Amino acid sequence: MLHAVIMAGGSGTRFWPASRRGRPKQFLTLGGGAPLLRLTYERIEPLVGAERVRVVTSRATANATRELLPELPAANVLAEPAARDTAACVGWASRTIVEADPNAVCVVLPADHVIGEEGRLREILAAGARHVAETGGLLTFGVRPTRPETGYGYLKLGPVQRRIGGLAVHVLERFVEKPDAATARDYVVSDRYLWNSGIFAWKATDLLEEIRRQLPLLADGLETMAADPTAADRVYPSLPRTSVDYGIMEGARQVWTIPVDFPWSDVGSWPALAEILPADGRGNVLQGRVLCRDGAGNVAISEGPAVATLGIDGLVVVATPDAVLVVPADRAQEVKELVAAMEELGWKDVL
Amino acid sequence: MLHAVIMAGGSGTRFWPASRRGRPKQFLTLGGGAPLLRLTYERIEPLVGAERVRVVTSRATANATRELLPELPAANVLAEPAARDTAACVGWASRTIVEADPNAVCVVLPADHVIGEEGRLREILAAGARHVAETGGLLTFGVRPTRPETGYGYLKLGPVQRRIGGLAVHVLERFVEKPDAATARDYVVSDRYLWNSGIFAWKATDLLEEIRRQLPLLADGLETMAADPTAADRVYPSLPRTSVDYGIMEGARQVWTIPVDFPWSDVGSWPALAEILPADGRGNVLQGRVLCRDGAGNVAISEGPAVATLGIDGLVVVATPDAVLVVPADRAQEVKELVAAMEELGWKDVL
Numbered sequence: 266m267l268h269a270v271i272m273a274g275g276s277g278t279r280f281w282p283a284s285r286r287g288r289p290k291q292f293l294t295l296g297g298g299a300p301l302l303r304l305t306y307e308r309i310e311p312l313v314g315a316e317r318v319r320v321v322t323s324r325a326t327a328n329a330t331r332e333l334l335p336e337l338p339a340a341n342v343l344a345e346p347a348a349r350d351t352a353a354c355v356g357w358a359s360r361t362i363v364e365a366d367p368n369a370v371c372v373v374l375p376a377d378h379v380i381g382e383e384g385r386l387r388e389i390l391a392a393g394a395r396h397v398a399e400t401g402g403l404l405t406f407g408v409r410p411t412r413p414e415t416g417y418g419y420l421k422l423g424p425v426q427r428r429i430g431g432l433a434v435h436v437l438e439r440f441v442e443k444p445d446a447a448t449a450r451d452y453v454v455s456d457r458y459l460w461n462s463g464i465f466a467w468k469a470t471d472l473l474e475e476i477r478r479q480l481p482l483l484a485d486g487l488e489t490m491a492a493d494p495t496a497a498d499r500v501y502p503s504l505p506r507t508s509v510d511y512g513i514m515e516g517a518r519q520v521w522t523i524p525v526d527f528p529w530s531d532v533g534s535w536p537a538l539a540e541i542l543p544a545d546g547r548g549n550v551l552q553g554r555v556l557c558r559d560g561a562g563n564v565a566i567s568e569g570p571a572v573a574t575l576g577i578d579g580l581v582v583v584a585t586p587d588a589v590l591v592v593p594a595d596r597a598q599e600v601k602e603l604v605a606a607m608e609e610l611g612w613k614d615v616l
Numbered sequence: 617m618l619h620a621v622i623m624a625g626g627s628g629t630r631f632w633p634a635s636r637r638g639r640p641k642q643f644l645t646l647g648g649g650a651p652l653l654r655l656t657y658e659r660i661e662p663l664v665g666a667e668r669v670r671v672v673t674s675r676a677t678a679n680a681t682r683e684l685l686p687e688l689p690a691a692n693v694l695a696e697p698a699a700r701d702t703a704a705c706v707g708w709a710s711r712t713i714v715e716a717d718p719n720a721v722c723v724v725l726p727a728d729h730v731i732g733e734e735g736r737l738r739e740i741l742a743a744g745a746r747h748v749a750e751t752g753g754l755l756t757f758g759v760r761p762t763r764p765e766t767g768y769g770y771l772k773l774g775p776v777q778r779r780i781g782g783l784a785v786h787v788l789e790r791f792v793e794k795p796d797a798a799t800a801r802d803y804v805v806s807d808r809y810l811w812n813s814g815i816f817a818w819k820a821t822d823l824l825e826e827i828r829r830q831l832p833l834l835a836d837g838l839e840t841m842a843a844d845p846t847a848a849d850r851v852y853p854s855l856p857r858t859s860v861d862y863g864i865m866e867g868a869r870q871v872w873t874i875p876v877d878f879p880w881s882d883v884g885s886w887p888a889l890a891e892i893l894p895a896d897g898r899g900n901v902l903q904g905r906v907l908c909r910d911g912a913g914n915v916a917i918s919e920g921p922a923v924a925t926l927g928i929d930g931l932v933v934v935a936t937p938d939a940v941l942v943v944p945a946d947r948a949q950e951v952k953e954l955v956a957a958m959e960e961l962g963w964k965d966v967l
Contacts, residue, residue, distance in 0.1 A: 282922075558957055570921075570935070571633075571966040574942040575954045577931070582942050584921070589935045591925040591942060603926045606909055615922040 266317060267394050268369050268469070269309040270358040273302055273322040273330060273376035274345055278604040278616075279534045279597070282588035283568060286616055287325060291376040292333070295532055296542040296552060302376040303333050309374060310336070312387045319343060319362065320376070321354045347502035352512035353483060356476050357501075359469040360487040370394045371472070373465040373509075379541045381528030389525050392430035393466040400427075402519030403475065404466040405437060407459025408529045413449035416533055416598070418442060418461040418510065420522050437520040440510060459524055461510065463531065475517050480505055483512075535564050535581040536594040555582075564594060588615045617668060618745050619720050619820070620660045621709040624653055624673040624681060624727035625696055629955040629967075630885045630948070633939035634919060637967055638676055642727040643684070646883055647893040647903060653727040657685050660725060663738045670694060670713065671727070672705045698853035703863035704834060707827050708852075710820040711838040721745045722823070724816040724860075730892045732879030740876050743781035744817040751778075753870030754826065755817040756788060758810025759880045764800035767884055767949070769793060769812040769861065771873050788871040791861060810875055812861065814882065826868050831856055834863075886915050886932040887945040906933075915945060939966045 275289045284290050291302035299307075302320070310318060315336040320343065322330045327344035331337065343357060355373055362369045372390045380386055393404050407420040423436035440461070444452060452458035477484040486504045490497050505512070514520055530540040542550050549557045553567030555574075562579045565572055569586045581597050583590040592600060608616060626640045635641050642653035650658075653671075661669060666687040671694065673681045678695035682688065694708060706724055713720045723741045731737055744755050758771040774787035791812070795803060803809035828835040837855045841848050856863070865871055881891045893901050900908045904918030906925075913930045916923055920937040932948050934941040943951060958967060 282924075554963070556954070556958060556961065556963075558954055567940075570937070571939040571958070571963055572942070573633075573939070573954050573958060575950055576944050576947045577942055580928070580942070582940070584935070584940045586921070586937060588922040588924070589918075589933070589940055591923070591928055591931070591933050593927050596927045599926055603907070603909060603924050607907060607922070607924060610907065612905070612907075612922055 266366050266369060267313050267391075268317040268319065268362050268366065268371045269313045270355060270362075270371050270373040271302070271305055271309070271318065271320045271376045272351055272354050272373065272463075273320050273326070274348060274351070274354055275375075275377055276323060276325075276348065277377075278601050281600055281604050282583055282585045282590050282615065283566070287329070289326065289377075290532075292326070292329060295379070295538060297379065300333060301379065301532075302330065305374055305376050305378070306334050306337075308380060308383045308386060309372070309390075312372075312390060316341070319358050321345060321358050322376075323348060345501060346498045349501065349504045349506045350512075351509040352476070352480060352507045353486075353501070353504040355465070355472065355509050355513075356480075356483050356487050356504075357490070359467075359472045360491050363469045363473065364491060367470070369469040370398045371465075371467060371469050373467075375463045375531070377532065378463065379528075379530045379532050385527045386525075388430065389432060389523065389527065390464075390466065392432050393434075393523050396427070396429050396434050396521065396523075397466050397468055397471070400521075401468065401471050402521050403471065403514060403517050404434075404521040404523065405514065406462045406464040406466075406525045407522045408462050408525055410449075410453045410458065410460055413446060413453050414460065415443055415446055415449050417531075419444065419452055420459045420461050422457045422459065422522055422524070426521065432523050435522045435524070437522045440515050459522065460529075462525065462529055465509070465514075472513070475513050478518075479516050480507070480512055534597040534600065535566070535583060535590075535592075536597050538564055538566075553584075562594065617717050617720060618664050618742070619668040619670065619713050619717065619722045620664045621706060621713075621722050621724040622653070622656055622660070622669065622671040622727045623702055623705050623724065623814075624671050624677070625699060625702070625705055626726075626728055627674060627676075627699065628728075629952050632951055632955050633934055633936045633941050633966065634917070638680070640677065640728075641883075643677070643680060646730070646889060648730065651684060652730065652883075653681065654684050656725055656727050656729070657688075659731060659734045659737060660723070660741075661687070663723075663741060667692070670709050672696060672709050673727075674699060696852060697849045700852065700855045701857045701863075702860040703827070703831060703858045704837075704852070704855040706816070706823065706860050706864075707831075707834050707838050707855075708841070710818075710823045711842050714820045714824065715842055718821070720820040721749045722816075722818060722820050724818075726814045726882070728883070729814065730879075730881045730883050734878075736878045737876075739781065740783060740874065740878065741815075741817065743783050744785075744874050747778070747780050747785050747872065747874075748817050748819055748822070751872075752819065752822050753872050754822065754865060754868050755785075755872040755874065756865065757813045757815040757817075757876045758873045759813050759876060761800075761804045761809065761811055764797060764804050765811065766794055766797055766800050768882075770795065770803055771810045771812050773808045773810065773873055773875070777872065783874050786873045786875070788873045791866050810873065811880075813876065813880055816860070816865075823864070826864050829869075830867050831858070831863055885948040885951065886917070886934060886941075886943075887948050889915055889917070904935075913945065
């Protein structure tokens with residue numbers, strides 16, 4: 266059977282002040298009419314059914330997750346006792362699914378991305394799942410670059426192995442680290458480099474075999490927890506901390522890539538909203554009660570207060586009832602450091 | 617006897633979002649520990665006594681004014697039925713004072729300026745009042761320019777007429793309109809041009825005589841209201857609308873100027889706070905819960921929300937619980953237009 270794993274462990278601070286400790290990015294409604302996690306669930310549910318959707322999240326957000334997804338059986342929300350990055354996350358979910366369905370095929374999606382053309386997404390995921398069910402190996406989905414993005418990892422395509430459902434399945438030649446600007450410009454014009462979407466498909470047993478081979482301590486921990494679910498509190502915090510990309514995919518024996526053509530954004534920081542939301546005639550992305558007079562290229566968002574700007578360009582301005590952020594768009598990645606500075610100041614109530 | 621008139625009719629919008637329709641600038645605590653109007657009262661009260669302080673304000677703010685100045689006899693708060701600019705304001709106050717004290721000498725001060733060295737202020741006002749009591753004429757106080765300000769009117773000094781209390785009393789040669797930047801630079805190095813502080817002294821009967829000569833319709837209206845106080849509602853809205861500078865001082869037969877040396881600011885817009893509040897090592901004026909990281913020359917003020925900025929320079933950022941302003945310091949004068957735009961949008965609740 267086909268199962269879905271939604272990775273919702275994020276606790277990012279790049280969307281402060283909208284995101285907070287108890288309300289990470291996947292709970293934000295970034296222009297889509299519903300929180301990103303809810304939209305992710307609604308995208309995948311028609312493909313697999315609610316009983317076969319698992320969400321891995323943190324203890325702190327487990328209740329909020331269940332409230333947001335009331336259709337899910339409560340046990341399908343896996344609450345990590347500690348954050349151990351995505352290798353442990355997908356390992357735990359896969360081991361749990363195998364317990365119920367030894368032949369399970371999983372599609373794995375981050376909870377906090379924005380994806381358009383849902384029907385197309387499901388077609389592609391279904392085709393990818395069919396491929397790994399038939400062939401084995403681990404599958405990544407790659408997005409054609411539309412700009413010289415230096416903030417993403419890339420997938421370098423190898424030869425086409427087969428076609429399925431009208432899609433090319435490539436051998437993955439290699440994972441490529443975040444490039445410099447010149448290299449990223451080369452990648453845009455090349456047709457061999459794709460953005461790593463963070464969306465995967467595999468047979469659960471194939472993933473667990475790769476974990477056993479590459480991360481034996483993780484495999485041991487997963488078996489301990491499978492034998493005794495009450496052991497999670499003790500075991501999980503000591504699992505190796507690594508990502509699925511670094512810890513599993515890069516060293517895996519067989520990795521496939523399917524280039525995809527649905528609109529995709531990981532919405533990595535405030536300025537990325539320009540990728541998914543309409544802008545006014547001067548390139549301003551405005552949401553909520555915002556007046557942006559005589560300015561261009563701004564992202565101005567309000568979750569309540571009236572925001573009025575005049576004569577500013579290229580700024581991110583975000584207002585909530587208790588906090589306000591102002592930062593140039595090209596430094597929005599540094600909001601993390603700003604949050605750290607506020608933590609030092611003891612501003613806990615707004616973090 | 618010496619009386620004081622505080623002009624508190626302002627309804628300015630240049631301090632939005634801190635100032636609102638029902639809470640104009642004189643009610644703001646711009647770093648001074650108490651609202652500007654309260655500080656103005658406390659500055660002048662030791663010189664004249666509470667019973668001889670009159671405050672002219674709008675109907676909308678009369679109650680708030682009485683609450684802020686509970687020491688004042690209620691009748692000393694004159695509530696204008698309509699805004700008719702400062703000539704009507706000082707005329708009404710002077711006519712009211714003459715009714716009680718035909719020999720009254722008045723010092724007149726705006727409610728929303730910031731003045732340092734209060735003892736020195738009172739010495740200077742007392743000397744100025746003595747001069748006009750002895751000599752007649754209308755007296756202005758002039759502030760030595762410390763920068764090439766193009767936003768103020770200037771006073772061009774004529775010869776010294778006399779000395780009183782160690783102060784020079786000049787004949788005023790003429791009022792000078794707001795200069796261009798080059799002219800303003802000349803004025804800073806000259807010793808003959810002073811900023812028009814908006815502070816005056818005169819015998820009430822001398823002022824009323826000038827009004828009778830130059831603004832007979834205003835004089836008639838004041839007499840009608842003096843004869844029948846209930847006529848104010850009908851008469852006041854039809855009084856000529858002009859300022860004390862244009863309507864009375866410029867055409868007056870005898871005008872004196874005393875150069876003053878107390879610290880003075882009319883705090884005309886947000887960036888002017890830099891004149892009256894301490895800045896950090898990078899020239900940022902910060903008030904309230906504000907973090908300004910890696911930025912210079914900003915004015916960042918919070919009346920509640922946590923405000924965090926990163927990498928911005930020369931901006932004004934002001935946050936209240938229901939509204940946020942972001943504007944470059946050199947365009948802060950245009951906040952008026954921004955407020956007008958919000959009015960068009962129907963954002964009445966935050967205006």
